[in-house]
Amino acid sequence: MGNLIAIGTVFLVVLITLFKAVRLVPQGSKWVVQRLGKFHKSLSPGLNFLVPYIDVVAFKATTKDIVLEIPSQEVITRDNVVIIANAVAYINILSPEKAVYGVEDYELAIRTLVQTSLRSIVGEMTLDDALSSRDQIKAKLKTSISDDIADWGITLKTVEIQDIQPSGTMQSAMEEQAAAERQRRATVTRADGEKTAAILEADGRLEASRRDAEAKVVLAEATKSALSKINEAIQDKELPAMYMLGEKYIEAMHSMAKSDNSKLIVLPADVPAAVRGIMNNTK
Secondary structure (H helix, E strand, O other), X not given: OHHHHHHHHHHHHHHHHHHHHEEEEOOOEEEEEEEOOEXXXXXXXXXXXXXXXXXXXXXXXXXXXXXXXXEEEEEEOOOOOEEEEEEEEEEEEOOHHHHHHOOOOHHHHHHHHHHHHHHHHHHOOOHHHXXXXXXXXXXXXXXXXXXXXXXXXXXXXXXXXXXXEEOHHHHHHHXXXXXXXXXXXXXXXXXXXXXXXXXXXXXXXXXXXXXXXXHHHHHHHHHHHHHHHHHHHHXXXXXXXXXXXXXXXXXXXXXXXXXXXXXXXXXXXXXXXHHHHHHHXXX
């Protein structure tokens, strides 16, 4: 019975030893092995053998691309405007031993480094430049942190600016400014329209006055010509002229009588003498 227990114990120890000696690393991973508390080697994907009880898998790292979300933060631009910016970084671990032993927490270190570099880059730009130059910020950000994280055995694939926008207070101020600008433009447009309408109206009155003056000149010329012809026709005969003048007076009195306004009508005292004067002036 005692022999069976001993054999079973030895068999169990052998199984445990074999289990500790053989390691199967999955694809897309690298394991860091320590020997007696000191870095020994990195295990690549596949079947690997260790020295039992001496070699220990201390860390397991992925060789796949890692996506790091960079939290939003307030950044002050060169013209003292507060904006909110965040980003996302894509990294890849090339040397797991450097990432493990080179920095306490490489993810936290990279996030902090990106945030610090982002504040520095945007701080040298105006608000308008920061809002319209994402590609430029991205390029500067990648350049500024690539060398630093390379010392940790990590490469930066790319970094993207997810969002960059003015703070809530600044957005309200910009909206008020935009509304004021729209109101100003509407006022200018309305004033220009009223100015154009006034000019057109003045031009219309000027043209109407000019035409009215021309019509009066034409009428005067026609009247003069008519009187001249009448004078030639009647010559020294006053009776036809007096008849025509009386007819015109009657028509004028009839037109004026239709109006409700008060009138003061002045007639020549000596109608025949007035007719003779008109006839003499047209000769």
